[in-house]
Amino acid sequence: MADARHAGIGMTSARTRERLVLRLREQGIKDERVLDRVRNVPRHLFVDEALSSRAYEDTALPIGFGQTISQPYVVARMTEALLEGGELFNVLEVGTGCGYQTAVLSPLVARISSVERIKPLIDRARDRLKELGIKNVRLRYADGTVGWKTHAPYDAIVVTAAPLVVPQGLLAQLAPKGGRLIIPVGPDGAQELLRITRRDEHFLREKLGGVSFVPLVGGTA
Numbered sequence: 559m560a561d562a563r564h565a566g567i568g569m570t571s572a573r574t575r576e577r578l579v580l581r582l583r584e585q586g587i588k589d590e591r592v593l594d595r596v597r598n599v600p601r602h603l604f605v606d607e608a609l610s611s612r613a614y615e616d617t618a619l620p621i622g623f624g625q626t627i628s629q630p631y632v633v634a635r636m637t638e639a640l641l642e643g644g645e646l647f648n649v650l651e652v653g654t655g656c657g658y659q660t661a662v663l664s665p666l667v668a669r670i671s672s673v674e675r676i677k678p679l680i681d682r683a684r685d686r687l688k689e690l691g692i693k694n695v696r697l698r699y700a701d702g703t704v705g706w707k708t709h710a711p712y713d714a715i716v717v718t719a720a721p722l723v724v725p726q727g728l729l730a731q732l733a734p735k736g737g738r739l740i741i742p743v744g745p746d747g748a749q750e751l752l753r754i755t756r757r758d759e760h761f762l763r764e765k766l767g768g769v770s771f772v773p774l775v776g777g778t779a
């Protein structure tokens with residue numbers, strides 16, 4: 559039963575997913591490991607059943623509490639940007655949301671710590687990741703603006719909500735030799751995706767293009 563649900567039918571079937579993969583390829587996603595995850599992670603299980611027929615459209619969708627599941631292209635682009643430059647052992651994600659980005663990334667790195675500030679969302683994400691048999695993720699209900707110090711330093715940090723400026727606490731939790739932060743920064747309507755790579759006390763900034771994320775909000779809800 560679970561297998562049939564994961565495999566999907568009609569608008570959630572393998573054929574529909576393949577169309578999404580093709581579209582992401584056309585838009586420049588090249589990493590086959592990432593495309594494979596887009597193909598295999600059942601995105602329809604991460605949204606409300608009423609929206610499942612739209613789960614393989616390349617668009618963000620509401621997940622309640624004023625939040626969204628990220629657009630597949632953006633999840634793929636961020637994952638690709640994280641993976642460029644070598645193996646990742648210890649990754650922090652800020653903004654678990656429904657857990658889709660977490661699920662896409664999980665088998666491509668050794669360990670993910672993920673933080674979310676809305677309790678019902680992280681509870682649901684926990685159930686879904688368990689249902690999918692994903693075991694290398696630890697989740698925490700907390701404000702991720704300050705990172706998660708217990709498990710730092712991180713080879714990579716991915717932030718899936720946009721602050722106005724890069725939080726200093728996150729930079730401090732990057733591994734000094736090549737740790738990288740993928741983060742959307744800026745006000746609504748004018749956000750830019752950045753990759754910041756740490757070399758000791760130097761932080762190299764690269765711009766990866768315009769994006770649209772919900773805001774990173776301090777504190778918990």
Ligand code: SAH
Binds near residue numbers: 633675679774
């Ligand atoms: N990663 C999700 C996208 C989630 S949307 C996906 O794969 O689709 C962004 C999430 O960031 C929301 O759930 C929001 O509640 C959360 N968020 C915003 N500010 C936060 C903060 N300071 N700490 C942790 N999570 C935060």
